Amino acid sequence: MFILSDVYRMLVGIGDRVLSPSMKKVVKWEHPAGPKYVHFWSPVMKSSLVLAGLGDLMRPADKLSLNQSISLAATGLIWSRYCMVIIPKNYFLGLVNFALGLTGLQQLLRIAHYHYTHPDEKSKN
Missing domain, CATH: 1.20.1280 (Monooxygenase)
Structure with missing residues (x-):
């Protein structure tokens, strides 16, 4: 189960870095x-x-x-x-x-x- 948590945190971290501020608003990231x-x-x-x-x-x-x-x-x-x-x-x-x-x-x-x-x-x- 901890592996899935690590994968989730990794994907969210990638999303935080890759998405631009305007794109984060469009996809309602936060x-x-x-x-x-x-x-x-x-x-x-x-x-x-x-x-x-x-x-x-x-x-x-x-x-x-x-x-x-x-x-x-x-x-x-x-x-x-x-x-x-x-x-x-x-x-x-x-x-x-x-x-x-x-x-x-x-x-x-x-x-x-x-x-x-x-x-x-x-x-x-």
């Missing part, structure tokens, strides 16, 4: 939700969950996990509200969480539609 802090990297990493949910659109509805879809929808919607309360306000994280909630809700609707239109499949399981 902002609490800028790329120098976890408030930026959290939504970047969390967006992979949204992409995975969008990838599940190709999966048949009978293969989707109900529990996973519920948890993604709930956490996405709960955390999208929380992102507007914390300081610094992180609109990027709020947007990613909202998209995660919508993706989870869409998968839940697909599961519900499948069980509604295929009641005989439900009784076999």
